Amino acid sequence: MSNFLGSLASEFGEFNFTEYNITNEIEGNASEQNTSYFLNHNSDYDGSFFYFDYDLAQIPYPKEKKAVPFVEALIKIVACTVTSVVSLVGNFLVILVVAYNKRLRTTTNFYIVNLAVADLLVTLSCYWVGTVADLTDGWILGAFFCKFNAFAQVTSLVASIMSLMLIACDRFFGIVYAMKAHVIERKACHSIIVIWVFSIAAGTPMLVKKKLMSRQWLDYTEMWCDDAWELKTFGGGTEKFRPGRMAYYTIISFILYFIPLVVMAVAYICVIRTLWTSKAPGERTTKDVNIQTKVKRKVVIMLVFILAVFGLCWMPLQVAVLYSEYKPLTDTLWEGYEDFYYIAQVLAFSNSAINPLLYAGFNDNFRKGFKQMFGCYKKKRYTTLSKVDGEDTYHSSTTMTPVTKM
Numbered sequence: 001m002s003n004f005l006g007s008l009a010s011e012f013g014e015f016n017f018t019e020y021n022i023t024n025e026i027e028g029n030a031s032e033q034n035t036s037y038f039l040n041h042n043s044d045y046d047g048s049f050f051y052f053d054y055d056l057a058q059i060p061y062p063k064e065k066k067a068v069p070f071v072e073a074l075i076k077i078v079a080c081t082v083t084s085v086v087s088l089v090g091n092f093l094v095i096l097v098v099a100y101n102k103r104l105r106t107t108t109n110f111y112i113v114n115l116a117v118a119d120l121l122v123t124l125s126c127y128w129v130g131t132v133a134d135l136t137d138g139w140i141l142g143a144f145f146c147k148f149n150a151f152a153q154v155t156s157l158v159a160s161i162m163s164l165m166l167i168a169c170d171r172f173f174g175i176v177y178a179m180k181a182h183v184i185e186r187k188a189c190h191s192i193i194v195i196w197v198f199s200i201a202a203g204t205p206m207l208v209k210k211k212l213m214s215r216q217w218l219d220y221t222e223m224w225c226d227d228a229w230e231l232k233t234f235g236g237g238t239e240k241f242r243p244g245r246m247a248y249y250t251i252i253s254f255i256l257y258f259i260p261l262v263v264m265a266v267a268y269i270c271v272i273r274t275l276w277t278s279k280a281p282g283e284r285t286t287k288d289v290n291i292q293t294k295v296k297r298k299v300v301i302m303l304v305f306i307l308a309v310f311g312l313c314w315m316p317l318q319v320a321v322l323y324s325e326y327k328p329l330t331d332t333l334w335e336g337y338e339d340f341y342y343i344a345q346v347l348a349f350s351n352s353a354i355n356p357l358l359y360a361g362f363n364d365n366f367r368k369g370f371k372q373m374f375g376c377y378k379k380k381r382y383t384t385l386s387k388v389d390g391e392d393t394y395h396s397s398t399t400m401t402p403v404t405k406m
Helices: 002-012 030-041 070-100 107-135 142-176 178-185 188-209 243-277 286-326 337-361 364-373 379-384
Strands: 210-216 221-227 232-234 239-241 385-388 391-394
Touching (some): 107 142, 142 337, 243 286, 337 364
Antiparallel strands (some): 232 239, 385 391
C-alpha cells in the first residue's frame, strides 16, 4: 500500500484541495497523506471523480468515522427539540388566532400570518436536518431528501425574510405615508404571491445542483449531499473555483441578509423619526401626552429590538457562507469552523421561533385575541377597539397618532 500511495504522490505531487478536510486524520508518511488527500478531494463536482486507473475499493477508508460524544449529542438534540416545539406552537397559534378572530384579519396581520407559514416551513425543513447531519457520519437521508430539503430550505428561508421586509415596508407606508396606505393595503395579496414565486425561483437551482455523492472504499461507503457546480481552473491549472456556486450563494446572501437588513433599517428609522416628530390634533392634557410618549417609547424599543434580533441571528451564517465561498479552494478551513457553522445555523433557524414573540407577542391585539380564543378574555373589553386606516387599534386616550398603526 505504501509503495502504491508513494507512486501516486510522486506522479501528482501535493494536492491540497480541502472540500473534505481529512489530512489530520490520515496516518502514515507525508506521501501517503498527500496521496490520500488527492484521492478524497479531486472532484469535478458533477458527480464524477478523477480516480485515473486506481480503484478506491482496494484502499481502506482513510478517515476516522464520526463519533459524537453522548453529552454533546444530547445537548444538540434537546436544543433542536425545544426550539422546534416553540417555533411550531408559536407560529401555529399566530395563524389560528387570526383565523379565529375576524377583528385581527388586517393587512399587517396577513403579512404576519404569511411570515408564520414561512417560519413553520423553516422549522420543518431546516433545523432538524442540520442536527441529523451534524450528529451522523455522512448523509443518511437519501437522494430525494438531499435535493428536496435543500430546495425547501432556501425557499422557506427566503420567504420568511422577504416577509420580514414586507412587514417593515407595510409599517413604513402606514406611518410615514398614512394617507396613501390604503393603496398599498389593496396590493397585500399580490405582495404575498410575489414573495412565494420569488422564493420558489430562488430555491429551484437546488433541485438541479444538489446531488447525493458516494465513494466506495475497501471497508466503507462514503456518502454526502453536495452541490454539483462546475469546477473551473485558472492560473495555468493551479487554482480552482466554482463561479456558478459562488455567484449563487453570494446572491442568496444578499437576498437573505444584506438587502433586507438595509431595507428594514431605513424603514424603521423613518418610522421612529415620524413617531417622535408627530403631534396629535387638538388640545392634549398632560396625561394624554404622557400616555402617548410611553406608547411611542414602547414602539421604538420594539422596532430596535426586531432589527437587532434579525441582524444578530443571521449575521454569523452569512459570514460562514461567504468565507467558505471566497476562500481559495486550496486553503483549509479555520480550526473550529464546523462548530462555528453549526452555531450560526442554530441562530438563523432560531429566528423562526423568535418571530412569533416579536410580531405577535408584543402586539396588544394579538394578546387579546389569544386570551379570547382560550376563553380568558372578557368580550366587553373589545368595545375599546376601533378601525383606523384598516388596522385594529386599541385606544388608551381620545387622541390619535401614527402609533395606532403599529
